[in-house]
Structures are given as C-alpha cells and as structure tokens.
Amino acid sequence: MLSHRLLVLAAPLFLATAPLAHAETAALRCDQLAAHPGDPQKPAGIAGVATGAIEFETAIAACREAIASDPAPRFHYQLGRALYDKDDTAGAFAEIAIAADAGLAVAKAQLGYFYDQGIGTTHDLKKAIALYRAGADANVGFAAHNLAVVLRDEKDAPIDHAASFALFQKAVSLGYDQSLVDVGFAYDTGNGVTQDYAEALVWYRKAAEKDIPEAQNNIGVLYEEGNGVAQDPAEALVWYRKAQAQDYPLADFNIAHMFANGVGMTVDQGKAVELVLAGFEKGNADDDAFNRDFLFEDSWPAAFWSALQIKLSLPETGTLDAATRSAIEGLVGA
Incomplete structure (x- = not known):
C-alpha cells in the first residue's frame, strides 16, 4: 500500500503521524469489510466477506476514505463490491473497472462476470471470456469456475468440455468449493472425462459436506435412478430433502x-x-x-x-x- 504523502514534511511528529494512522485504519476497515474471500492478493490476515453479506454502507464509507488517501486498485475493487451489494450496479462497474484496468486480477474476474451477465454494462461475452481467462491465469478461483461454465454451457461460445473440466479442477484446487459439484457433474454426464457414476458420487459427497444443495440434489438423483449405487428411492428422498431445506x-x-x-x-x-x-x-x-x-x-x-x-x-x-x-x-x- 502506498503511504499517505504528507506535503509538510517538517510538521511536528504528532501532526505527521496522525493522518497516516487514520489512513491505515480506513484501509484496514475497507479490507475487513469488503475484501473478496477468493482474492489471492488480499492482505494477510484478511478473511474476506462473501457477496451479499457486505455491510455496504459502512464498507462504502471506509473504502472511500481509504481511496482518498491511497487510490490503490484493491480499494476501488472493494468499493465496487460494496456498491454492488447496495444494488448500485453502475457505480460498482465503474469502480471495479478502475481496479481491473490497473491490473488487479480479482477485479478482472469480477468485471468479466459483469460483462457476462450484463450487470452495469451491456452484455459482451467476448470481453467476459478474456477477463475470466486473465483471472483464471492469475489463480482467481471463481474466474476459473465461471470460464469453465461458459466453455461447457454457453451456446454463443465454442464448447470445450475438456478445457472446462480442467478449469473446474483448477477452481477446486484454488479452494472454490462450488466447482466440486461441477467436477462431479462432468463424471456424471461424461463431459470432458470418461463417464463414471461412482466417481461422480465421490465428488458430489465432497460438495455435500460443504452443504452445497446442488450436490445434495444430484446425490438424490443417483440414488433414485440407481446410477453408481443400488437404486434406493428412500435414500434419494433423504438427499432431496436436504437440498429442499436450503x-x-x-x-x-x-x-x-x-x-x-x-x-x-x-x-x-x-x-x-x-x-x-x-x-x-x-x-x-x-x-x-x-x-x-x-x-x-x-x-x-x-x-x-x-x-x-x-x-x-x-x-x-x-x-x-x-x-x-x-x-x-x-x-x-x-
């Protein structure tokens, strides 16, 4: 982080240090309130906050204060995340674009999602793919996951199941748990890998241990249909109920x-x-x-x-x- 630049270098010590401490406090608050859990470049000791769980008014104030002293890309990105949770998509897009243009990998990945979904901007799949790829190359887990989804499902993009499967595996290795389901689904359907219901169940169970409802539902399907396991409607219902409860x-x-x-x-x-x-x-x-x-x-x-x-x-x-x-x-x- 760039330190706050003081113009009056000869000021007494207490005058010189107080603004710096204040700036560092704002920066720390911005990090604590709005850093992304999957940002590989977030400061050590910062856990991050999931999208949708940001205390956005407090985070917006802290991040704006941090930017006033140090316009570091991550503060713009984190301000954008807080604005997104406030449903200010135009403001979120503008701030995250600043961070992405400055080279912040997680911001590129987030901007890719905005272009993918047309959030705060017009839908542009070509830009989304390029930004996802940049994020994935920089080890942003959700970027690898989102690019994998595009390569598997997007009708307007070249389908590449093998590349998609590899990206889901990469996302898992980076700690992006949602991709556990998708690795299982690849084995379930034979997309990008040899179909193997038993292996699909292994991955679905890993995801179910994380309380991911898609995995719980898909385990239910395997039991209902008898794929990779003995057919057992009662066990299927147990798993469907788990997903239904979520x-x-x-x-x-x-x-x-x-x-x-x-x-x-x-x-x-x-x-x-x-x-x-x-x-x-x-x-x-x-x-x-x-x-x-x-x-x-x-x-x-x-x-x-x-x-x-x-x-x-x-x-x-x-x-x-x-x-x-x-x-x-x-x-x-x-």
Missing part, C-alpha cells in the same frame, strides 16, 4: 415427480402440484426455465396434469395442452 427449487420438482409417479411413496398429485408451485416461487429465472423444461418432459402422469389444471383454474384435460403450457410459461421468472 431452498433449492429443483429438489421440490424432484420430490414432486416422486409423488406424481409413486416412486418410493404413495401417489399424491395434490402434494406434487404444491411442490411444483413452491419450486417456481423459490427459483430465479434460470431455475424456473430449467424446471419448466423438466415439467415439459413426457414423465408426468395424466392425473398430475388434471390436478395442476384444477389448481390453476384451467380446463381439465389431463394433458400438457396449449393452455397449460402457457400458464406454466407465465410462472417462469414471475
């Missing part, structure tokens, strides 16, 4: 599917409908779109459609007809 919407749909088809339990279409609607209430637009597609699969019985149609005050046909499709589309992102 408000993971797909778990609601998976349990609903079990009720609708009587898998390991008595058929209960009313409960299935209740869970489906609860899942839509919990989910964001991406969750809802995925779960809509699950509903549109040919695996829900006529009695389920009748129960859903009655609940939604639609004509009861017992089929996924045009009116029912339209009503479900209206639930997506609502």
Whole structure:
C-alpha cells in the first residue's frame, strides 16, 4: 500500500503521524469489510466477506476514505463490491473497472462476470471470456469456475468440455468449493472425462459436506435412478430433502415427480402440484426455465396434469395442452 504523502514534511511528529494512522485504519476497515474471500492478493490476515453479506454502507464509507488517501486498485475493487451489494450496479462497474484496468486480477474476474451477465454494462461475452481467462491465469478461483461454465454451457461460445473440466479442477484446487459439484457433474454426464457414476458420487459427497444443495440434489438423483449405487428411492428422498431445506427449487420438482409417479411413496398429485408451485416461487429465472423444461418432459402422469389444471383454474384435460403450457410459461421468472 502506498503511504499517505504528507506535503509538510517538517510538521511536528504528532501532526505527521496522525493522518497516516487514520489512513491505515480506513484501509484496514475497507479490507475487513469488503475484501473478496477468493482474492489471492488480499492482505494477510484478511478473511474476506462473501457477496451479499457486505455491510455496504459502512464498507462504502471506509473504502472511500481509504481511496482518498491511497487510490490503490484493491480499494476501488472493494468499493465496487460494496456498491454492488447496495444494488448500485453502475457505480460498482465503474469502480471495479478502475481496479481491473490497473491490473488487479480479482477485479478482472469480477468485471468479466459483469460483462457476462450484463450487470452495469451491456452484455459482451467476448470481453467476459478474456477477463475470466486473465483471472483464471492469475489463480482467481471463481474466474476459473465461471470460464469453465461458459466453455461447457454457453451456446454463443465454442464448447470445450475438456478445457472446462480442467478449469473446474483448477477452481477446486484454488479452494472454490462450488466447482466440486461441477467436477462431479462432468463424471456424471461424461463431459470432458470418461463417464463414471461412482466417481461422480465421490465428488458430489465432497460438495455435500460443504452443504452445497446442488450436490445434495444430484446425490438424490443417483440414488433414485440407481446410477453408481443400488437404486434406493428412500435414500434419494433423504438427499432431496436436504437440498429442499436450503431452498433449492429443483429438489421440490424432484420430490414432486416422486409423488406424481409413486416412486418410493404413495401417489399424491395434490402434494406434487404444491411442490411444483413452491419450486417456481423459490427459483430465479434460470431455475424456473430449467424446471419448466423438466415439467415439459413426457414423465408426468395424466392425473398430475388434471390436478395442476384444477389448481390453476384451467380446463381439465389431463394433458400438457396449449393452455397449460402457457400458464406454466407465465410462472417462469414471475
């Protein structure tokens, strides 16, 4: 950190040192309140604060004070994080861009996410990929993870499952726990690696130990379908319930599917409908779109459609007809 520059060098000692101590205190507060847990360049002894958990008003004040004395890139980045948590996306983008332009790796990774999602700026996947790659090369775990997701899922980018798998592995090695699920998913689906359900379960269990609901849900799927383990609907339900307890919407749909088809339990279409609607209430637009597609699969019985149609005050046909499709589309992102 650059020290505060004092113009009057001949000032008495107590006058010279007080502003410096004050600047260091502001810098320390900014670090403590808004550093990213995955920033490999954050000061020693600073744990970092997760996005969404920043005490943003206090952090904004501390980081602005720190910048006034020392415009170091990390203070601009941390101010941007606090502004993001305050829902000031334009301000967040501006501050994080300053830090990224100055070469701060974690800021480049964050700016990549903003371009990827169109947050505070227009969507630009090409810029996002370049920034993610710069962050990943500098050992920012979430940059490696996000780039891996793009290379696996993004329809507007060249799909490269092998590179994606390697990046998920790198993210795990850097302590980014969410990627544990994705390494498991690669083994589950055979994307970038030889399909191996038993190995998928190993990685899902590692993630489940971190209370990651996607992993808990996916373990449930393995048990429900008997992939890599003996088929066990009761054990599947245990894992779905764990994910459901963390408000993971797909778990609601998976349990609903079990009720609708009587898998390991008595058929209960009313409960299935209740869970489906609860899942839509919990989910964001991406969750809802995925779960809509699950509903549109040919695996829900006529009695389920009748129960859903009655609940939604639609004509009861017992089929996924045009009116029912339209009503479900209206639930997506609502």
